[in-house]
Amino acid sequence: MTSLNSFPIFGKLPQEVRNMVFRAAADNEDSNIVEVEFIRTPTIRRKGHPRNSRRPRSIVWIYSCTPYHVSPLLNTSKESRAEYLLRHPHTLQLNRGTPVVHFNAARDTIYFDAESLFNFWHYITRHRARPTKILTRNLKGFQAVQVLGSYFPGTSTVHNNGLADVRVPVERALTNLQRIRCLGARGVHPGGWDPATIMPPNQRPLPRRLRRALIQLLDDFENGMQFPGHPQRARIVAQRDRIEDARDDVDVDVDDFFAPALG
Numbered sequence: 001m002t003s004l005n006s007f008p009i010f011g012k013l014p015q016e017v018r019n020m021v022f023r024a025a026a027d028n029e030d031s032n033i034v035e036v037e038f039i040r041t042p043t044i045r046r047k048g049h050p051r052n053s054r055r056p057r058s059i060v061w062i063y064s065c066t067p068y069h070v071s072p073l074l075n076t077s078k079e080s081r082a083e084y085l086l087r088h089p090h091t092l093q094l095n096r097g098t099p100v101v102h103f104n105a106a107r108d109t110i111y112f113d114a115e116s117l118f119n120f121w122h123y124i125t126r127h128r129a130r131p132t133k134i135l136t137r138n139l140k141g142f143q144a145v146q147v148l149g150s151y152f153p154g155t156s157t158v159h160n161n162g163l164a165d166v167r168v169p170v171e172r173a174l175t176n177l178q179r180i181r182c183l184g185a186r187g188v189h190p191g192g193w194d195p196a197t198i199m200p201p202n203q204r205p206l207p208r209r210l211r212r213a214l215i216q217l218l219d220d221f222e223n224g225m226q227f228p229g230h231p232q233r234a235r236i237v238a239q240r241d242r243i244e245d246a247r248d249d250v251d252v253d254v255d256d257f258f259a260p261a262l263g
Contacts, residue, residue, distance in 0.1 A: 033149060033183070034103040035068040036092060038116040038123070042221045042246065044239060057239050059246045063123050065094035067101045074102070093140040094123075101141075109181055111149040114210055118257055121162040124171050126253070136172045145174055149181040151206065164261035207258050214250045218243060 045060045073084040085102060092101035092110070103110060112120060128134045163180070166173045222243050227236045 032104075032107050033109045033111050034088075034101060035111045036101050036116060037066050037068045038094075038112060038120040039064045039066065040119040040122060040217075042218055044225070044242070057235075057242065059242050061122070061127060063094060063119065063127065064097050065092060065101065066097070067099060070099075090144045091141045092145075095138050105144040105146050109147040109149040109183075110145050111183060114151050114206055115213055117150050118162065118210055118214075118254070120173075121166055121257055122253060124173055125165050136170075139173055142173045143175050146176055146178045147181060148174065148177055148179075149183045151183065159261050160257065161259040161261050162257040207254050211250055211254050214254070215247055218247055218250070 041062045041064070043060050043062055044057045071084060073080040075081070088102040088104050088108070090103050090105045092103065101110075124139075128136070128138070165171070167175060167177055169175050222240070225239075227239065229236060
């Protein structure tokens with residue numbers, strides 16, 4: 001027998017039968033792990049009015065939160081999407097960003113890789129730190145998360161400073177977190193991908209890997225920038241100095257993130 005690659009008469013089946021198929025598909029996906037990318041992108045902006053050339057430029061981080069390896073049921077048809085959303089009633093959203101992350105708080109594990117978890121912590125403790133105009137309600141749905149999954153090189157780092165900070169009630173982030181799953185030790189990445197391609201291997205120290213990724217991000221940003229005029233102009237030198245300062249901040253932030261939590 002040959003494998004069946006298509007079923008052209010599926011659309012002719014009664015709607016009740018189609019809904020049963022999509023319902024079974026939504027209930028029997030590979031895992032109950034929802035992968036989320038919390039991304040931090042550097043850019044240079046001028047404080048105040050952008051046309052005011054007398055104000056200095058500085059590194060500004062732009063944040064976004066998106067689903068990773070989205071379920072195909074969301075895009076197959078209206079019927080499959082409706083069945084999927086019915087079983088994943090909760091959403092994660094940063095500001096008004098799209099697409100939102102759909103999940104079931106009572107059943108699903110929200111998976112952050114190391115860099116996404118660091119960026120999430122950085123958004124709360126650095127970017128949104130008080131006093132600020134960025135409101136706590138800009139993180140939508142994160143209070144509903146009950147199970148968090150990520151990669152940790154050892155059991156002691158589960159209680160690191162970064163996780164302690166994001167669970168502070170006033171931050172309105174992971175205040176209802178009940179369990180942490182150390183998925184890096186499973187050997188198989190949720191969804192079936194090789195863990196070596198998308199999260200740090202066990203033999204490499206995670207802080208060093210994270211520093212390298214963040215510094216590479218800043219290096220790529222600098223290489224992609226265009227610095228018009230003579231390289232010794234004060235404005236260009238000042239911009240490059242700010243990029244160097246941001247690289248130095250990486251070491252401080254990573255050390256703070258992985259520092260043992262007190263108490």
